[in-house]
Amino acid sequence: MQRDLEYTYAVYQLRSFSKAAKFLYASQPAVSLAVQRVEEDLGYPVFDRQAHPLQMTEAGESFIRHVERIRESERILRSEIDALNSTEGKCLRIGCSPLKATYLIPEIISRFHRLEPDVDIAVISSFRRGMLRDLTDHKVDMAINTFVETDHTAYTYLPACETHYLLCVPAAEPVNERLRVLALTGRDVKEGKHLLPQCTHIPITMFTGVPFVSFAEGSDLYEQSRKIFDESGFAPDAKITVTSPVMAYELAAKGAGMTIVADYMVGEEAPLLYYHLRTRWERRKFFFVLRREHQLLRHQKLFIDVLREYMQERGQEQNP
Numbered sequence: 001m002q003r004d005l006e007y008t009y010a011v012y013q014l015r016s017f018s019k020a021a022k023f024l025y026a027s028q029p030a031v032s033l034a035v036q037r038v039e040e041d042l043g044y045p046v047f048d049r050q051a052h053p054l055q056m057t058e059a060g061e062s063f064i065r066h067v068e069r070i071r072e073s074e075r076i077l078r079s080e081i082d083a084l085n086s087t088e089g090k091c092l093r094i095g096c097s098p099l100k101a102t103y104l105i106p107e108i109i110s111r112f113h114r115l116e117p118d119v120d121i122a123v124i125s126s127f128r129r130g131m132l133r134d135l136t137d138h139k140v141d142m143a144i145n146t147f148v149e150t151d152h153t154a155y156t157y158l159p160a161c162e163t164h165y166l167l168c169v170p171a172a173e174p175v176n177e178r179l180r181v182l183a184l185t186g187r188d189v190k191e192g193k194h195l196l197p198q199c200t201h202i203p204i205t206m207f208t209g210v211p212f213v214s215f216a217e218g219s220d221l222y223e224q225s226r227k228i229f230d231e232s233g234f235a236p237d238a239k240i241t242v243t244s245p246v247m248a249y250e251l252a253a254k255g256a257g258m259t260i261v262a263d264y265m266v267g268e269e270a271p272l273l274y275y276h277l278r279t280r281w282e283r284r285k286f287f288f289v290l291r292r293e294h295q296l297l298r299h300q301k302l303f304i305d306v307l308r309e310y311m312q313e314r315g316q317e318q319n320p
Contacts, residue, residue, distance in 0.1 A: 007034035008046060009067050015054045038063070073293050090299055091120045095134050095143035099220040099245050101125040103265045105144075108307045115306070119299050127218070135291060141300055143289040144307075156294065158304065160286035161311035164276070165224060166194060167204060168249065169258040171271040175210055183275060186268040194263065194276045201278035204234045211257035212236035213248040221245045225260045227281040264311075 010020040011031065021028040039045050044059035056064065092112075096105060101123055109121055124140055131143040136154070144160065166189065169176060176183060182200050184193060193199060214236060215222040229236060239257055242248050248259040253270040266274065276282065288304055290296070296304075 004034040004037050005067055005070075007031050008038045009064070009071075011035060011047065011054070012056065012060070012064050017054075076293055077295065090116075090118065090297075091122065092299060092303055093122045093124065093140040093142075094303070095124050095126065095131040095140035097127060097131075097144075097220050098125045099262070099265070100144055102246055103262070104307075108303070108310055111310065112303050112306045116299050116302060127220075132289070135289060138291075141290075141294070142304075145287055145289045146284050154292055156290045156292055158288040158290070160288050160304070161308060162283050162285055164194060164263045164283045165221075165228070165260050165281070166263055166266070166274045167202075167207065167258055167277055168252050168261045168266070168272045168274050169207070169210065170252055170255040171273050172255055173210055173258065175207055176273050179206065179275070180273075183273040186266050186270060186272065186274070189263055189266040189274050190268060194274065199276050201282070202275045203278045204228060204232050207258060207275075208234070209237060211239045213251045213257045213259040214238035214241045215245065215248065215260075216241050216243045219243045219245060221248070221260055221262070224281060224284060228260065228277060228279050231279050231281060 007020065007024060007026070007030075010024055011017055014020050014023060017031055017035075018028055021031045024031065035046060042059060042063060045057050046060035046063055048055045048057050048060075094105065105123055109123070112119075112121070122140075124134055126134065128145065131140070131145060132155075134140045135143050166184075169183075179202070182202055184199075188194065215225055219242070228234070237257075240251060242251070245259075245261070245265070249261050249265055249270075251257065252259045252261075253272055255271075261274075
């Protein structure tokens with residue numbers, strides 16, 4: 001069957017049975033029989049033999065598109081197998097958001113490099129659409145994303161972990177006095193205490209009137225914070241609006257106002273207290289996103305395992 005596909009594809013490329021036979025070092029009857037077998041399997045003619053030069057039928061055009069997809073998949077597979085068998089020149093290209101590139105990926109790279117010092121790593125940070133474009137264009141091997149696309153048939157989604165969102169409040173804010181028994185320190189969060197069953201979830205409405213550092217539309221935390229506010233009927237007293245969650249976190253540390261923060265961003269030094277919010281939007285899944293045809297190489301799988309292990313150490317469970 002494979003030879004029949006090759007012979008038929010050669011006829012399509014050269015638009016001639018005789019030229020295809022010469023190109024393939026085969027007899028013209030052998031090429032004709034190969035095409036005939038393909039047409040019998042399809043139940044439709046592939047070529048319009050009355051046309052000069054030779055033309056494709058509608059069924060033939062559909063057949064060729066499928067053959068080309070098969071050829072491309074085989075090319076990618078050969079390339080990945082060659083890379084798997086190679087001991088030199090390995091490279092891992094990761095796509096992720098600027099937020100993850102700042103707070104999450106450096107620790108993972110450090111751990112990974114201790115295990116695989118000979119693998120070169122490139123981190124390309126962009127937002128959701130840019131990541132998927134880079135993935136489709138083979139500029140990255142995998143992306144770390146929080147969205148499952150509506151048209152998800154082009155991608156494979158591997159569960160990574162969950163991240164949780166906290167309200168971080170400047171330690172000097174008066175609201176902390178009456179809520180201090182429920183507050184978490186940065187060390188508490190680093191140790192995963194915000195994920196323990198006994199950790200009290202607090203409605204964000206208890207912070208009405210506290211200045212809020214908000215997020216501009218298009219930033220990493222804009223959609224998640226809007227969902228939290230809408231569900232709670234909370235109208236933040238937004239004194240400052242920024243595009244960068246990093247800047248929002250730093251402003252909160254300077255006492256400019258409270259903000260929403262992902263738990264993997266939390267450090268121990270900032271003068272901030274943290275509260276686990278009572279909302280279904282306080283958590284979000286991470287996925288490793290790959291091209292549908294992509295087969296994981298050993299060092300790529302290792303990177304995934306390192307990230308999962310790190311998040312589990314922080315109390316983050318892998319997605320179900």
